[in-house]
Amino acid sequence: MAAQAGSDVASLVSRNEKTILPEWVEFQKKAGILHTGRISEGELQSQSRNFLHLLHEALTQGGTDTSGSAYEAAKAMLAELSRSRAMQGFSPSETATFIFSLKQPLFNAINRDASLSADQKASTVWTSTMLLDELGLFTLEIFQKSREEVIVRQQREIAELSTPVVKLWEGILALPLIGTLDSQRTQVVMENLLQTIVDDEAEIAIIDITGVPTVDTLTAQHLLKTVAAARLMGADCLISGIRPQIAQTMVHLGVELNVISKASLADAFAVALRQTGRTIVKAKRVEGYTFADKKSGGQDA
Amino acid sequence: MDRIPILKFGNALLVTIQVDMHDQLATALEEDLTSKIVSHNARGVLIDISALDVVDSFIGRMLDNIAAVSRILDADTVVVGMRPAVAITLVELGLSLTGVKTALNVERGMAMIHDRLAGSEADDADDED
Numbered sequence: 233m234a235a236q237a238g239s240d241v242a243s244l245v246s247r248n249e250k251t252i253l254p255e256w257v258e259f260q261k262k263a264g265i266l267h268t269g270r271i272s273e274g275e276l277q278s279q280s281r282n283f284l285h286l287l288h289e290a291l292t293q294g295g296t297d298t299s300g301s302a303y304e305a306a307k308a309m310l311a312e313l314s315r316s317r318a319m320q321g322f323s324p325s326e327t328a329t330f331i332f333s334l335k336q337p338l339f340n341a342i343n344r345d346a347s348l349s350a351d352q353k354a355s356t357v358w359t360s361t362m363l364l365d366e367l368g369l370f371t372l373e374i375f376q377k378s379r380e381e382v383i384v385r386q387q388r389e390i391a392e393l394s395t396p397v398v399k400l401w402e403g404i405l406a407l408p409l410i411g412t413l414d415s416q417r418t419q420v421v422m423e424n425l426l427q428t429i430v431d432d433e434a435e436i437a438i439i440d441i442t443g444v445p446t447v448d449t450l451t452a453q454h455l456l457k458t459v460a461a462a463r464l465m466g467a468d469c470l471i472s473g474i475r476p477q478i479a480q481t482m483v484h485l486g487v488e489l490n491v492i493s494k495a496s497l498a499d500a501f502a503v504a505l506r507q508t509g510r511t512i513v514k515a516k517r518v519e520g521y522t523f524a525d526k527k528s529g530g531q532d533a
Numbered sequence: 534m535d536r537i538p539i540l541k542f543g544n545a546l547l548v549t550i551q552v553d554m555h556d557q558l559a560t561a562l563e564e565d566l567t568s569k570i571v572s573h574n575a576r577g578v579l580i581d582i583s584a585l586d587v588v589d590s591f592i593g594r595m596l597d598n599i600a601a602v603s604r605i606l607d608a609d610t611v612v613v614g615m616r617p618a619v620a621i622t623l624v625e626l627g628l629s630l631t632g633v634k635t636a637l638n639v640e641r642g643m644a645m646i647h648d649r650l651a652g653s654e655a656d657d658a659d660d661e662d
Binding site for chain 1: 616623624625629636
């Protein structure tokens with residue numbers, strides 16, 4: 233039955249290929265696919281022609297069972313097309329239109345075909361509708377999947393980019409956090425920080441959260457975990473860069489960070505220097521006193 | 534090999550854990566350390582765990598216990614050389630060892646104990662005045 237229906241559609245397609253193809257391209261144009269400026273008419277023509285050809289072959293060999301091996305080539309082409317359209321920034325409906333706009337030319341061809349009885353026409357319409365729906369859904373699935381791949385890749389890149397540990401001074405590290413802190417990122421941040429503490433023999437780490445947009449209870453917990461782990465390694469942690477709104481939110485939420493926190497990285501750095509036994513002194517400028525004088529003076533003494 | 538050696542180092546005791554800790558060893562260490570603190574009149578305990586790459590909740594609790602016991606006996610406990618992976622594990626287990634002092638390496642740990650001893654001696658001197 234399925235094979236019969238498939239070969240019906242197949243012979244219909246092969247008989248009417250000359251009329252279906254231009255009509256199909258016309259419908260796609262009417263849907264505004266060319267207005268997006270992301271695809272040329274030539275490309276559209278060749279894509280449509282290729283697909284119609286592959287569909288025809290699949291129908292002849294495998295009937296209407298789209299999960300069969302006969303459809304591999306046609307599906308591969310659809311997957312490729314949908315992936316490239318996802319990358320080019322087509323919308324899901326624009327991508328799905330490629331398949332769904334094939335319906336009308338196909339139905340027109342069925343209508344025009346005098347050799348088919350009314351019953352045959354109805355069943356052929358049904359078969360081709362089912363077939364095109366399946367292929368359309370397949371296209372959308374691939375489209376969705378490729379968009380998700382893009383998102384996953386971007387997430388990974390962001391995670392790699394945004395966790396640098398900076399050495400501010402001998403034994404003092406800074407960790408400028410940018411973006412939302414989820415548990416996965418906290419893990420990366422923690423590992424980076426702890427390893428750098430070991431490598432640099434740091435005593436103090438300053439976690440700067442100027443670039444963290446919101447601090448909720450979960451983020452605070454992640455921060456505290458990082459602080460606790462650093463403390464276990466024998467390094468003290470300071471938190472800096474808490475913006476006024478965030479400070480308010482934290483108080484409203486009842487979040488408490490039981491660590492020294494400073495408003496700016498500069499303040500935290502000053503504290504860190506003091507804790508490691510250093511002071512900052514303004515250089516004195518004395519009239520007529522140059523470096524060379526100082527040097528010779530030192531030798532004299 | 535059923536005991537972890539405890540070395541006397543001036544006023545402090547030095548413990549270097551170089552084997553995988555199992556629970557029995559941990560309990561034995563806790564007992565030994567307590568009696569040594571009393572017998573040597575130690576004021577500081579330094580535990581080096583830099584060779585330890587697996588720590589479970591039992592060992593974590595043992596470290597906390599040792600710190601609590603030695604605090605009662607007026608000695609400071611400093612745990613030094615914890616590896617990053619171990620620190621993360623302990624935090625994930627919910628053991629942040631708040632009663633334990635930590636330092637990055639033996640050198641800094643010793644410095645911490647000496648600072649504390651120097652501070653308390655100064656206090657004693659003040660009291661005498």
